[in-house]
Amino acid sequence: MATDINGKELKHNDLAIYGNKLNEMTFPKFSSIEMNLFWAVASQISNQDRRGGIYDYQEITFTFxxxxxxxxxxxxxxxxxxxxxxxxxxxxxxxxxxxxxxVKGQPYKFYKFNIFPGFEADAETKKLTVQINPKALPYLTKLTENFTVYDLEKFFGLKSKYSKTLYRIISQYPKFGWVTQDREKLCELLGVPKSYRSSKHFNLFTSRILDPAVEELKPIFKGLKYELITEKKGKGRPTITAIKFTFQRFKPPYTSLTQKKELKEKDADAKNSNDSSKIFKPKIKSDRKKKSNNKNNKSQNQPNESNGLNLLQDFMK
Known part of the structure; x- marks a missing residue:
């Protein structure tokens, strides 16, 4: 179990939750295992207690x-x-x-920072301590909108580092059923070798990187496929400018950080209800279920405007 600087155990997260901006990060020459390590650390920062610990000292510790x-x-x-x-x-x-x-007419702005600026690995204590950049916390904590969420077990189970990156990209757009990526941008995000990026050798990119990655992700994203978007200029051959991925729309693990707590509470209520039903007559159990259904139907007819995620929540219903 990961701990903060005071040794307090942190809640374990089975899901990766972070701001969409982090999907724009590139991981040059990273292996699949190294990607696992980065996102394992990042995922355990999300959804922690906001009082003290990780928020005051910006550190998290893992055992080997x-x-x-x-x-x-x-x-x-x-x-x-x-x-x-x-x-x-x-x-x-x-x-x-x-x-x-x-942007034309606006002052130019640029910033760059590492998410994790410091590390300490100790073979004696068998622990790794990671420092968290305070500037990164808005992308890792207190998220209510514009975030990506996915199942860590599925992510870790992917063998290819290209599949892992594509998995994160698609997970950002569950309700759309498609996502289009600029050719050069996608190659940069995936860490494609420069020799595969030219039009002359682009077939190497599709056959050795894109096709295997899509094939590995098909069991996770139903109907996943891609098409090459081309543009013709002048009398020359059409140039590939983008890649469009299409898939069946899917429900993310949950639509907000608060919903995870709600789901747990519902599971607990359901369990308690099943346990208590043994001491009630069937008729009473049926009436309670009917009232519960009526209550749920009423709540489904009322739009939820509490957290700014109306579109995504409407889709989830």
Missing amino acids: KELATLTGLKSRSANRLAKYLKEIMDKLDKAALISETD
Whole structure:
């Protein structure tokens, strides 16, 4: 179980939840396991207690055992694991969030920062402590809209690093059923080798990277397929400008951070109801169920305007 700087155990998250802006991050030369480590750390920051701990000190600590369980790291000695973590942390220095505002008539703005600026791996205590950039907290905590959510177990289960990135991109658009990515932007996000990006060798990108990634994701996203968007200029051959992915619309694990608590409460109520039904007569049980259904029907006819996620919540109904 991850802990804060005071040693307080943090709630374990089975879902990755973060601001959509983080989907624009690139992970140059990252392996599948290294991606697992980054998102394992990021996911455990979300939805924690906002009083003290992780919010005051911006640190989170994992045991080596937990990291191995979360990320699929192979069994190795504490010394070897600590040295391997150092190699990964050196790569994480290059994984930065970049934002640029270049709009005509407006002042130019640019910023770049690392999500996790500091690490400490100790083979003696068998723990990894990660520092969290305060500027990153708005993208990892207190999220009510414009966020991505997905199942960590499914993410960790994917073998290809390209599949993992595409999984995150698609998970951002559950209610649309499609997403179009600029060709160069997609290649950058996926970390495609430069030799595959040219029009002359683009078939290598589709056959060796895109096709296998889509095939691996088909069991998760029903009906997933892609098409190449082309544009013809002059008398030359059409140029591939974008890739459009289509899939069946799906329900994300939940639509807001508060809904997770509501779902747990409903599960608890249902369990209690099933346990208590043993001491009631069938007729009484049926009446209670009918009243509950009527109440649910009334609530479904009333739009929820409490958290600014009306469109997504309407879709979930």
